[in-house]
Amino acid sequence: MSDSASPGQAPLLEVKDLRMYFPIRKTGSFFAPKVEYLKAVDGVSFTIRSGETIGLVGESGCGKSTIGFSIMRTYQPTGGEILYRTREGRVIDLAKLSYRDLIPYRKELRMIFQDPYSSLNPRMTVMDIVADPMRVQNVAHGKELEDRVAELLRKVGLRPEYMRRYPHAFSGGQRQRIGIARALALNPRLVVADEAVSALDVSVQAQILNLLRELQKEYDLTYLFISHALGVVEYMAERVAVMYVGKLVEMADTASLYSNPLHPYTEALLSAVPKPDPRAHMERILLEGEVPDPTCPPSGCYFHPRCRYAQAVCREQFPELRPVKPDHLVACHLAEQLSLQGVVR
Numbered sequence: 434m435s436d437s438a439s440p441g442q443a444p445l446l447e448v449k450d451l452r453m454y455f456p457i458r459k460t461g462s463f464f465a466p467k468v469e470y471l472k473a474v475d476g477v478s479f480t481i482r483s484g485e486t487i488g489l490v491g492e493s494g495c496g497k498s499t500i501g502f503s504i505m506r507t508y509q510p511t512g513g514e515i516l517y518r519t520r521e522g523r524v525i526d527l528a529k530l531s532y533r534d535l536i537p538y539r540k541e542l543r544m545i546f547q548d549p550y551s552s553l554n555p556r557m558t559v560m561d562i563v564a565d566p567m568r569v570q571n572v573a574h575g576k577e578l579e580d581r582v583a584e585l586l587r588k589v590g591l592r593p594e595y596m597r598r599y600p601h602a603f604s605g606g607q608r609q610r611i612g613i614a615r616a617l618a619l620n621p622r623l624v625v626a627d628e629a630v631s632a633l634d635v636s637v638q639a640q641i642l643n644l645l646r647e648l649q650k651e652y653d654l655t656y657l658f659i660s661h662a663l664g665v666v667e668y669m670a671e672r673v674a675v676m677y678v679g680k681l682v683e684m685a686d687t688a689s690l691y692s693n694p695l696h697p698y699t700e701a702l703l704s705a706v707p708k709p710d711p712r713a714h715m716e717r718i719l720l721e722g723e724v725p726d727p728t729c730p731p732s733g734c735y736f737h738p739r740c741r742y743a744q745a746v747c748r749e750q751f752p753e754l755r756p757v758k759p760d761h762l763v764a765c766h767l768a769e770q771l772s773l774q775g776v777v778r
Contacts, residue, residue: 443518444480445655446504446623451477451513451528453499457728472727473499475679476513478754481623486649486656488670488687490663490702492724496679497659498547501625503528504657505544506535517542520622540570540619547628549608553600559586559611560596566618585614588651589644606637613644617652625657630665642668663706667691667776675699678725678735681754685761692775695763697740700773708776716774734766742771 454470474496481487489497502508504515506527515527517538527538543566546552553562563582567573573581583593589610600608609629616624626645630638642665648654658669666673667687674684675698683696694700701718720739725731731738737747746766754764765771 445483445518446481447514447516448480448500448504449478449514449516451500451503451515452511453496453503453508454511469728472679474503477681479674479681479684481655481657483655484653485672486658486670488666488673489657489659489676490661490666490673491676493661494724495676497676498627501544501627501657501659505542505625506530541622543616543619543621543624545612545616545624545626545629548632549605549612552612553608555600558597558599562600562611563596563614563618566615570619572619581618585617588617588648589614605633606641609633609641610644613648617648620652621654623655623657625659627659628661629658631660631662638665645669663702675702678730679727680735681764682736683763684754689758689761694773694775695757695761695768695771696765697742697771697773698736703776704774706776742767
């Protein structure tokens with residue numbers, strides 16, 4: 434089940450039963466081969482409303498970045514739908530389009546990458562890096578192109594004369610600003626920010642986060658904000674989706690999820706959020722065991738081997754994502770019975 438958009442408001446993007454499987458090895462005999470798959474994303478559904486920020490959180494390897502790359506069609510999804518509403522109001526399934534048919538929509542969906550050092554070509558000047566999407570889409574040339582790059586650099590807090598320099602001349606924060614300018618070059622509607630501040634110093638993170646919020650207001654942007662840092666996500670997102678081993682386990686508005694989580698995994702994640710008040714006390718929940726192998730997940734709830742509340746039903750039946758409260762979805766058999774602790778202020 435996916436979350437629903439506000440009454441009368443059609444979602445900008447609707448992901449339905451998204452699956453992304455990677456073949457890893459072949460087993461069986463020569464005459465009866467069998468391919469084993471790593472199920473990085475397995476049946477994920479959610480919507481993104483125009484102008485909002487959705488936070489996507491979870492441990493490393495849970496599949497959150499794979500969702501971002503699938504939406505951008507860097508990966509060809511194994512199954513499911515990625516329904517995008519165009520500026521004209523038409524709904525198209527990005528998952529079904531060919532590479533050629535995707536080209537017009539790549540202007541409207543852009544990405545900010547995690548590593549500002551490896552995401553910029555060291556052989557290209559800032560001018561070429563930021564201008565490249567506009568050249569590819571044939572939207573500006575010559576003096577108009579140079580003026581557009583200069584304007585974008587100003588918007589992200591860099592001086593236009595920097596456009597003749599190469600990436601090695603900049604700090605990590607400045608490089609990420611260049612990456613943001615590149616993402617804005619084609620006036621996008623949806624921006625996927627994949628761990629956009631995780632590689633930066635804390636003080637620089639705050640500057641980049643504030644910049645992203647300012648740009649969202651100015652350009653009417655919609656963000657899918659992918660991160661493992663729940664404190665950062667709380668600052669950025671109106672709604673938060675929590676992933677575990679390729680599946681969504683909880684989704685709600687940020688205030689509800691942080692104050693009243695309904696899934697034990699969300700409670701464990703929130704227990705690690707730094708507290709600004711040193712007098713605030715919350716028990717740190719240390720999860721035992723390892724994250725399950727996505728090629729061979731456990732029966733029932735994938736989280737039950739590490740869950741301190743697990744019962745027999747958790748080991749036997751897989752919990753579907755369902756609404757427990759208004760606009761609050763959770764995949765837990767015991768959601769109505771548990772009283773879980775949120776972030777202590």
